[in-house]
Every structure is written in C-alpha cells, then in structure tokens.
Amino acid sequence: MKxxxxxxxxxxxLVAVAVIIELAARVFLPGLAWLDVLEPTAWGYTARPSFxxxxxxxxxxxxxxxxxxxADGSRGAMTxxxxxxxxxxxxxxxxxxxTDDATWPAQLADETTWTVANMGLPxxxxxxxxxxxQAMGLRMRGKTVVWVxxxxxxxxxxxxxxxxxRKGAARWLRSLAWxxxxxxxxxxxxxxxxxxxxxxxxxxxxxxxxxEHNLFRLVVVRLSRWRSKPVPGLLLVDVSDVFTRLQSDxxxxxxxxxxxxxxxxxxxxxxxxxxxxxxxxxx
Numbered sequence: 001m002k003x004x005x006x007x008x009x010x011x012x013x014l015v016a017v018a019v020i021i022e023l024a025a026r027v028f029l030p031g032l033a034w035l036d037v038l039e040p041t042a043w044g045y046t047a048r049p050s051f052x053x054x055x056x057x058x059x060x061x062x063x064x065x066x067x068x069x070x071a072d073g074s075r076g077a078m079t080x081x082x083x084x085x086x087x088x089x090x091x092x093x094x095x096x097x098x099t100d101d102a103t104w105p106a107q108l109a110d111e112t113t114w115t116v117a118n119m120g121l122p123x124x125x126x127x128x129x130x131x132x133x134q135a136m137g138l139r140m141r142g143k144t145v146v147w148v149x150x151x152x153x154x155x156x157x158x159x160x161x162x163x164x165x166r167k168g169a170a171r172w173l174r175s176l177a178w179x180x181x182x183x184x185x186x187x188x189x190x191x192x193x194x195x196x197x198x199x200x201x202x203x204x205x206x207x208x209x210x211x212e213h214n215l216f217r218l219v220v221v222r223l224s225r226w227r228s229k230p231v232p233g234l235l236l237v238d239v240s241d242v243f244t245r246l247q248s249d250x251x252x253x254x255x256x257x258x259x260x261x262x263x264x265x266x267x268x269x270x271x272x273x274x275x276x277x278x279x280x281x282x283x
Contacts, residue, residue, distance in 0.1 A: 018175075025175035030256070032177050034096065034122070035166050037069060043131035044159035047073035047121055065099050075118040076100040078109070080139060083117035085109075088129050089148030092223060093120025095265060097254040102262040107269040112276075120148070123157040126203045133210055140216040146272065147207065150223040154200050155190040204231045219279070221272060237275040242267060 033053065038045040052068035070079045075094060080086055087093050087105040095103030095118070101110075105118035119132065126149060133145065161184045170177040190196045204220060208231060211218035222238040246252045252264030260268065 022173055022175045025173075025178055029174060029178050031174065032166060032181065034067070035162065037067070038121070038163055039073075040159075040163055041131075041135075044125075044128040044157065045121070045163055046132060046135075047075070047119075049073045065097055065102075067095075067100055070117075072117075073119070075103065075120065076106060078115060078117045080117040080119065080136065080143075083115045083143065085114040085116045085144045085146060086119055086136075086140065087116055087146045087148065088119040088124070088132065089221075089223070090120060090124045090150055090153055091122035092150060092260060092268070093118065093148050094122055094124075095120070095260075096122050097256065097259040098262055098265060102265055104260075104265040104268040104272070107262075107266050108273055111269060112273050114144075114276075123159070123162055124153070125155065125157040126153045126198050126200065127156065128159070129153070130203050130207055130210070133207065136214075138214050140211075140214050142215065144217045144219060144276075145211070146219050146221055146276075148221045148223050148272075149226065151226045152190075152224075154198050154226050155193075156196045156198055158184055161185075200226065200228045201231055204228060204234055208233045219276070221275070223268075235279065237272075237279070239268065239271040239275065242271040 036053065037048050037051050039048045047069050049069060049071050051073075053066065067075060068077070069075055070077055072079045072081070074080055074083075074086075077100070085108075087108070093103070093105065095106075100106060103118055103120075105116045105120070108114060109116040121128075124132070129147060129149075133140070133147075161180075165177050165180045165184075170180060185193065185196070207218055207220070212233070217235070219235045219237060222236065222240050223243050225240050225244075246260060246264045246267055249264075250257075252260060252267060254261045254264075
C-alpha cells in the first residue's frame with residue numbers, strides 16, 4: 001500500500017510539473033499555430049487553400065497575427081490567376097507576424113499598378129520555391145514572378161520536421177510543440193551541414209529555363225547576402241543593403257527581433273518597386 005502511495009505521489013508531482021511547464025510556455029512563448037497553414041507535398045510543403053485563422057500567442061510577440069489564404073493558397077484575397085505579379089519567398093515574403101495587408105507584396109500592390117499574389121511561405125527554401133513554380137507551370141504565362149531569396153533559403157529546410165511540430169498532442173500542448181522546434185536543425189547547424197546546402201546556381205538556372213518554357217518573366221531579388229556565379233539570362237536585383245539596415249532598426253522589426261513589422265515590410269516593398277521601375281525603364 002505504501003508503494004502505491006509513493007507511485008501516486010510521484011505521478012501527481014510529474015503532472016504538476018508538466019502543468020507548470022505548459023503554463024509557462026503559454027505565458028513566455030509565442031504560439032506556433034501558423035504552422036497549420038502548411039500542407040505536405042512531394043517536394044516539402046505548400047499552403048492550405050482557403051485557410052483563415054486568428055491566433056493569440058505571447059502578448060506582444062508579433063508572431064500570431066490573423067492571416068488567410070485564397071483558393072490557390074496564396075496569402076490574402078488575391079489569387080495567382082488574378083495577379084499580374086507573383087511574389088514567392090520565405091517568411092519575409094509570407095509576412096510572418098503581420099496581417100495580410102501589411103506584407104510587402106500587399107504594400108507593393110498598394111503603391112504601384114501591379115496586382116500582386118503572395119505565394120511566400122515560412123521556411124520556403126530555394127528548392128521548394130522552384131518546385132512550387134514548376135507546379136504552377138503555364139498558369140504563370142505573361143506574368144512577372146518576383147522570387148525573393150534570403151541567405152537561409154540556400155540551405156535545405158527540414159520540411160518533415162516542421163510539418164510534425166504540431167501533430168498529435170502538440171496541437172494543444174505548446175510546451176511539446178516548442179520542444180520539437182528546439183530539436184530541429186536551424187541556423188548554424190544547417191550552415192555546417194554539407195547535405196543541407198543547395199546548389200544555388202543550378203536552381204537559379206532551372207528557374208530561368210522554367211520562365212522561358214512557360215513564358216513568364218522571372219526576377220530574382222537578393223534579400224540578404226548570398227553568393228552565386230553569374231547565371232546566363234538571370235534578372236537579378238539586390239536589396240540586401242536595405243534589408244541589412246532594417247535588421248538593425250528596432251522600429252522596423254516585429255517583437256521577436258527577426259521578422260519585419262508593417263513599417264519594415266513597407267521599406268522592402270519600396271526597395272523592390274524602385275528596382276522593378278528601373279528595370280521597366282531599361283526595357
């Protein structure tokens with residue numbers, strides 16, 4: 001009987017600790033429910049179509065802003081079919097932490113004559129972005145595609161790991177979800193892993209060929225610094241100097257200190273609009 005009491009007390013203590021950890025996670029860690037927009041594909045993941053949600057995470061974290069996707073998975077109401085310009089890239093293009101109208105593609109549309117569809121997704125590396133463009137195929141005909149590439153995109157995203165973060169009990173237990181996030185390779189770990197490195201030149205060259213085959217205009221934007229040998233036929237513009245300044249300016253960053261807020265996204269939209277206007281003038 002004494003042994004049973006010890007087991008019950010131990011179990012109760014463990015439950016109490018688990019509850020405390022979960023409560024602490026809900027107070028001090030932002031929610032990860034934005035991961036629910038990701039849908040598995042053969043090449044990694046894409047966005048769930050006609051998805052909308054309004055999440056609340058850590059107060060002031062700026063990571064769980066309301067967002068929605070259109071019928072084709074693009075962020076906001078504008079579909080790729082309706083757009084004259086299609087933006088694709090990682091979380092900086094998706095606009096993690098801001099509302100649909102505050103992303104740089106949405107603000108680019110507000111400030112120019114372009115109608116813009118936002119096909120960005122958090123963690124979208126170059127290989128997944130190219131695969132997503134390939135899946136669009138001839139539907140891109142006659143459009144301008146702005147492919148925004150950051151240095152992180154030159155390394156392979158562990159897509160299966162990110163898709164598994166909120167599976168099972170982790171959908172409700174924020175502490176468990178964050179334990180899974182911490183276990184994923186990120187940043188320096190991916191930088192030092194040869195298997196995670198992508199062939200930047202090959203992917204850019206494939207993008208040029210895809211644009212020629214499907215009759216759309218591809219413009220690659222270097223958002224942060226990465227290197228590539230010259231790729232024949234590639235239209236490349238560089239806004240990394242602007243982005244570098246934004247990363248050191250608290251007034252343009254979300255509360256996590258990584259993603260951009262509305263003002264930061266406005267600056268990126270202005271920089272890209274300026275580059276596109278210059279290219280238009282040279283045609």
